[in-house]
Amino acid sequence: xxxxxxxxxxxxxxxxxxxxxxxxxxxxxxxxxxxxxxxxxxxxxxxxxxxxxxxxxxxxxxxxxxxxxxxxxxxxxxxxxxxxxxxxxxxxxxxxxxxxxxxxxxxxxxxxxxxxxxxxxxxxxxxx
Numbered sequence: 737x738x739x740x741x742x743x744x745x746x747x748x749x750x751x752x753x754x755x756x757x758x759x760x761x762x763x764x765x766x767x768x769x770x771x772x773x774x775x776x777x778x779x780x781x782x783x784x785x786x787x788x789x790x791x792x793x794x795x796x797x798x799x800x801x802x803x804x805x806x807x808x809x810x811x812x813x814x815x816x817x818x819x820x821x822x823x824x825x826x827x828x829x830x831x832x833x834x835x836x837x838x839x840x841x842x843x844x845x846x847x848x849x850x851x852x853x854x855x856x857x858x859x860x861x862x863x864x
Contacts, residue, residue, distance in 0.1 A: 737814045753813035755833065760840035764818050764833060768793055768806030774840050780864065794831065794846055797859040805831050805846070826852025 751766045764770035770791040772779040780791065796803040803824050812819040817834040828849040835842055850856050 737812060751811070751813065753818045755815075755817060755835050757835050757837050757840070760835050760842065762818075762833065762835055762842055764791065766811040766813075768809075768820065772842055791864075792844065793863045794844070795861050795863065796827070796829070796848070797861070798856055803827070803829070805829055823851070826850055826854060826856060827858075 749766070753762075753764050755762045755764070759775050761773045762770060763773075767789070768791055769789055771781070794805045796805065805822065806820055807822075809820045809822040812821070817832055819833075820831040822829050828851050830847040830849075832845045832847075833842070846860070848858065
């Protein structure tokens with residue numbers, strides 16, 4: 737298991753994790769960029785660039801602003817998953833990315849915990 741924190745501010749510290757089963761692979765970095773392959777065919781298009789994000793990104797919106805889940809995040813890479821953990825105000829947000837061991841399925845789970853004393857109303861959306 738590898739853990740990175742506060743390295744997201746510098747693009748030169750890019751780390752890659754590959755999560756796979758027999759037929760399906762996810763290539764993902766510590767910034768949340770990446771792509772997926774099924775039997776060596778790209779599922780999501782990938783063009784190497786340092787200027788734009790590429791991959792599947794989740795956002796939370798409350799009545800004040802939009803929260804980028806991959807920004808300023810603690811990153812944990814394991815052989816079977818990638819985790820992005822952050823605290824933003826009253827919210828603790830954990831995103832886990834993995835591949836089903838038996839099927840060509842990518843699973844992304846977002847767990848949101850309100851650690852504050854006030855109610856939060858959130859809207860979640862995804863950018864692919």
